[in-house]
Amino acid sequence: MENIKLTFKFSKKIKIVLGSLILFGLIALAYGILNFSSEKVWSALVLNSVNFVTISLGATFFIAIHIITQSGWHVSLQRIPEAISMYLPIGAIILILMIFGINHVYHWTHEIHHDPVISGKEAYLNIPFFVIRLVIYLSVWTLLTLKLRKLSKNSDIDDGLKFYNKSRTYAALFLVFFAISIVIFAWDWLMSIEAHWFSTLFGWYVMAGVIVKSFALIIIVLAILRSLGYFEFITTDNIHDLARYLFSFGIFWMYLWFSQFMLIWYANLPEETFYFVKRVENYKFLFLLNVVLNFAIPFLVLIVRKFRRILWIVTSMAVIVFMGQWVDQYLMIFPGSMKEVQSIGFFDIGLTIGFFGLFLWVVLKSLTKANLLPENHPYLNESFHYKNI
Amino acid sequence: MSEISTREPLIKGNKSLTNITDDVFNPIVARPNKLWFFGLTIAGTAALIGLIAIVLTVWKGIGLWNVNKTIGWGWSITNFVWWVGIGHAGTFISAILLLFRQHWRTSVNRSAEAMTIFAVICAGLFPLIHMGRFLLAFFIFPYPNTRGVWVNFNSPLLWDVFAITTYFLVSLIFWYVGLIPDLGTVRDRMKTKFKKVIYRFLSFGWTGSAKHWQRFEIVSFTLAGLAAPLVLSVHTIVSFDFATSVIPGWHTTIFPPYFVSGAIFSGFAMVLTLLIVARKTMNLQDYITLNHIELMNKIIILTGSIVGVAYLTELFMAWYSSNEYELFTFINRATGPYWWAYWIMMTCNVVSPQLFWFKKLRRSIGFTFFMSILINVGMWFERFVIIVTSLHRDFLPSSWEMYKPSIIEVLIFVGTLGIFFSLFLLFVRFFPVIAMSEVKTTIKNK
Amino acid sequence: MEISGYYDREANLLDAVKKLRENNISIKDVFSPYPVHGLDLAMGLKRSWLPKAAFVGGAIGAISGFGLQAWVFTRAYPINIGGKPFLSVPSFIPVTFECAILFAALSIVLAYLFKSNLGAGADNKIYDERATDDHFVVVLDASNFVHNDAEKIKMKLEETGALDIKYHN
Structure with missing residues (x-):
């Protein structure tokens, strides 16, 4: 293990590439502001802010769940989700800025007194309470994420076991809070866009999407770092396990999607079905594409064991899943916030590319702040030596 | 491996390979103790009483039950869902925990899987009896027939037929595939000729060849991959029985995952009830350690909390939906004539598992045993609350009704408890209760 | 020898x-x-080919499960249930899924027993x-x-x- 790079160097070349991605996003934003309605611009901004903030939250979930279950397989790549989770504070600030555009996306903010159904929900759907909830979960998420990261970093200097045992309390706290807050987050930021609509499963459905997305991003970031010559010590079995996660949680996501859709379709109650009627009729292509990208393609490819062990195949599946989750989020937001049927164009994609550039910048920047391998982690050896059936 | 580890050893007592064989083999040949005979007598009597009640029902008709037009599903479907739920822990342990590489499952998976199979047998009885004409039950399978009709593939009740049948068969196969090597060990140890012949037959000619082991591992793993989504699907489809309807309190999209979680919750409670007794009476404390009990209690907190969050989500959505029927149903559950059932459910399922956050209580065997019973009671009441309270207040107030079970319904339930415990007692007597070969892979001093 | x-x-x-x-x-x-x-x-x-048996079995199960339902409800016995279309794909999914799992599990286990010469009454040589x-x-x-x-x-x-x-x- 002599030639292995244990620290990451954020070279100028990468900075230029990422900087131009961000610039591209800003151009797209300017183009959008000049050409489209404020509803569309704000909807797209909300989509991307929510998307990336939940991805970094999912990365903390990844770390916490592995601490709590005393897993060992992931230790060699643990610094990647840690770095991804470091986007959370910045993402949180961006999400708070979205409050300024809340009128353009969420009809309940101004229609509350004209609409009897919405006014019945006023005790929950009102701007002050919305903001209070937002501040509470963003700050708890950020605090616990930073704490877990700090404990992990400390373990590099000192006794690994001590910090590991300490982190178990925080991981448990995080998981409990995450499980409740992500559901409320989903109601607030995604479900309330269709203020009339309700579905008890929605929160868990969004949670499954968040988990899948963050697995996909971990794989994508790993592949990028591998192509730059880092993380050579990741074994084929590590990749196999990541692929399995992507595969099985993709199925889980599909299961929740189906449960929600089928029950509403089957019972056929008008106060619920209008949500899907809108989406099937006006966005038929995206509606089907959602299932194809998130489930059909990754399922059929990753079911083959050989493919689960090849990084570029796994990575392309991760990219497809990431796009699929983007489409899913698009379908949650745009049909609700916009009266006219929308099409995806330069603006929507460009803005996401810009956000991705910023996201990656933060992730790579935080990678430089710690060793790439948590050398004192009690289960480090295990992640090199286990074999998959 | 020389790494530092904070994990506790999986089994205690520094066992050698032969020790493990001895510990599992001896109860099979030893004369069972009085407790065992006593248990079997009680369970067998209960089963017999249940059988009589079933025969009476088939003979005289469903009129012996107290279900009526408004509450068409009473105890029978409550018990069905309860038993199916209990039948989820075994396959969860052996499939999902295998995929997640939780090696501790090796000590408990065999008995948990057996329990699953017995629970599914008990569950399957109820719809069969409830259909009224027991002997024509095969009508529910789709086959070309002279009546010129086909089954209704749009009906969740038919999906249930497929789900339960598949689940029963796959669990049975999975369990038996795992049993084959251990039955081989029993065969090779057995001294009496007659028993040897029987175990030779049961062990399918197992030799322990490297090629067989290689295939065995890959088959177990693939079966686990198949059984994992199957576990989710079974209780999902059971929940569809309710959720596809438009009855307030039944039609809610959270039902599928919430039912699955509740099923695993109650299943683990039943596993704990059985194993706490079994480890004591069969001297398996070294295999089913305090650590195993603690880990299972952790799964109970997890699934119990998921169930709790689901209850609260339902309540919130009943208000948020602005649907007055939905809201009425939930207020009626908590304050209506069946309020006591609702609050039993809430205390047993949501409040009490939270006590397991304390490590001391998680590792207390007496407390865990008490909790496991409490949770099973709570989960029974959950199904009762869902079924009866949603039905007893119809859309038409003129059909509002009350329901309490007849003695026959109660006896059938008691009977299934008897069948379940009898089968389990027979299982621990004649089969290796611990997956020997799997435990042998986990010990260090080999 | x-x-x-x-x-x-x-x-x-x-x-x-x-x-x-x-x-x-x-x-x-x-x-x-x-x-x-x-x-x-x-x-x-060599690595065993048995998982492929599960895949093939599962595919056959899924196709025949779906095929049966589609055939019954569009050709053999079309009947209006709750105003749903005859070919109501969402409600065919559960049975299709269960058939796929059942066939896959049965195929891999049968293939395993057959290939390994294991089964009720099999009498393989025991060396010790x-x-x-x-x-x-x-x-x-x-x-x-x-x-x-x-x-x-x-x-x-x-x-x-x-x-x-x-x-x-």
């Missing part, structure tokens, strides 16, 4: 298998009380009853050896730490 060597430790067994193979002595079979990790690699066993308890057995095919070779093999087995060596006819 066959020669079998007995070991009481997993590590010795793996060692012996490697050494024997290095000396170009082909191993007929190895018996162990539990799956020994790395043994398939040491013996040079300790092999399912705590001993590891290496079996060599010695029918082609002349007497001297057999002696040499025996020496080799002893070298690798075999506790016991037996001849079988």
Whole structure:
């Protein structure tokens, strides 16, 4: 293990590439502001802010769940989700800025007194309470994420076991809070866009999407770092396990999607079905594409064991899943916030590319702040030596 | 491996390979103790009483039950869902925990899987009896027939037929595939000729060849991959029985995952009830350690909390939906004539598992045993609350009704408890209760 | 004729298998009380094709499950249920899924039993009853050896730490 790079160097070349991605996003934003309605611009901004903030939250979930279950397989790549989770504070600030555009996306903010159904929900759907909830979960998420990261970093200097045992309390706290807050987050930021609509499963459905997305991003970031010559010590079995996660949680996501859709379709109650009627009729292509990208393609490819062990195949599946989750989020937001049927164009994609550039910048920047391998982690050896059936 | 580890050893007592064989083999040949005979007598009597009640029902008709037009599903479907739920822990342990590489499952998976199979047998009885004409039950399978009709593939009740049948068969196969090597060990140890012949037959000619082991591992793993989504699907489809309807309190999209979680919750409670007794009476404390009990209690907190969050989500959505029927149903559950059932459910399922956050209580065997019973009671009441309270207040107030079970319904339930415990007692007597070969892979001093 | 060597430790067994193979002595079979990790690699066993049986079975199950429902509801017995279309795909999914799982599980298990010659009443040769308890057995095919070779093999087995060596006819 002599030639292995244990620290990451954020070279100028990468900075230029990422900087131009961000610039591209800003151009797209300017183009959008000049050409489209404020509803569309704000909807797209909300989509991307929510998307990336939940991805970094999912990365903390990844770390916490592995601490709590005393897993060992992931230790060699643990610094990647840690770095991804470091986007959370910045993402949180961006999400708070979205409050300024809340009128353009969420009809309940101004229609509350004209609409009897919405006014019945006023005790929950009102701007002050919305903001209070937002501040509470963003700050708890950020605090616990930073704490877990700090404990992990400390373990590099000192006794690994001590910090590991300490982190178990925080991981448990995080998981409990995450499980409740992500559901409320989903109601607030995604479900309330269709203020009339309700579905008890929605929160868990969004949670499954968040988990899948963050697995996909971990794989994508790993592949990028591998192509730059880092993380050579990741074994084929590590990749196999990541692929399995992507595969099985993709199925889980599909299961929740189906449960929600089928029950509403089957019972056929008008106060619920209008949500899907809108989406099937006006966005038929995206509606089907959602299932194809998130489930059909990754399922059929990753079911083959050989493919689960090849990084570029796994990575392309991760990219497809990431796009699929983007489409899913698009379908949650745009049909609700916009009266006219929308099409995806330069603006929507460009803005996401810009956000991705910023996201990656933060992730790579935080990678430089710690060793790439948590050398004192009690289960480090295990992640090199286990074999998959 | 020389790494530092904070994990506790999986089994205690520094066992050698032969020790493990001895510990599992001896109860099979030893004369069972009085407790065992006593248990079997009680369970067998209960089963017999249940059988009589079933025969009476088939003979005289469903009129012996107290279900009526408004509450068409009473105890029978409550018990069905309860038993199916209990039948989820075994396959969860052996499939999902295998995929997640939780090696501790090796000590408990065999008995948990057996329990699953017995629970599914008990569950399957109820719809069969409830259909009224027991002997024509095969009508529910789709086959070309002279009546010129086909089954209704749009009906969740038919999906249930497929789900339960598949689940029963796959669990049975999975369990038996795992049993084959251990039955081989029993065969090779057995001294009496007659028993040897029987175990030779049961062990399918197992030799322990490297090629067989290689295939065995890959088959177990693939079966686990198949059984994992199957576990989710079974209780999902059971929940569809309710959720596809438009009855307030039944039609809610959270039902599928919430039912699955509740099923695993109650299943683990039943596993704990059985194993706490079994480890004591069969001297398996070294295999089913305090650590195993603690880990299972952790799964109970997890699934119990998921169930709790689901209850609260339902309540919130009943208000948020602005649907007055939905809201009425939930207020009626908590304050209506069946309020006591609702609050039993809430205390047993949501409040009490939270006590397991304390490590001391998680590792207390007496407390865990008490909790496991409490949770099973709570989960029974959950199904009762869902079924009866949603039905007893119809859309038409003129059909509002009350329901309490007849003695026959109660006896059938008691009977299934008897069948379940009898089968389990027979299982621990004649089969290796611990997956020997799997435990042998986990010990260090080999 | 066959020669079998007995070991009481997993590590010795793996060692012996490697050494024997290095000396170009082909191993007929190895018996162990539990799956020994790395043994398939040491013996040079190929990966099993059994998961493919599950895949094929599952695909057949899914297609026939869906096909049956579609045929029944569009051709054999079309009936209006709750105003749903005859070909109501969402409500066909559960049965399709269950059929896929059932067929996949049955195919892989049947293929496994058939391929391994396991089944009710199967009477495979047992070299030593300790092999399912705590001993590891290496079996060599010695029918082609002349007497001297057999002696040499025996020496080799002893070298690798075999506790016991037996001849079988």
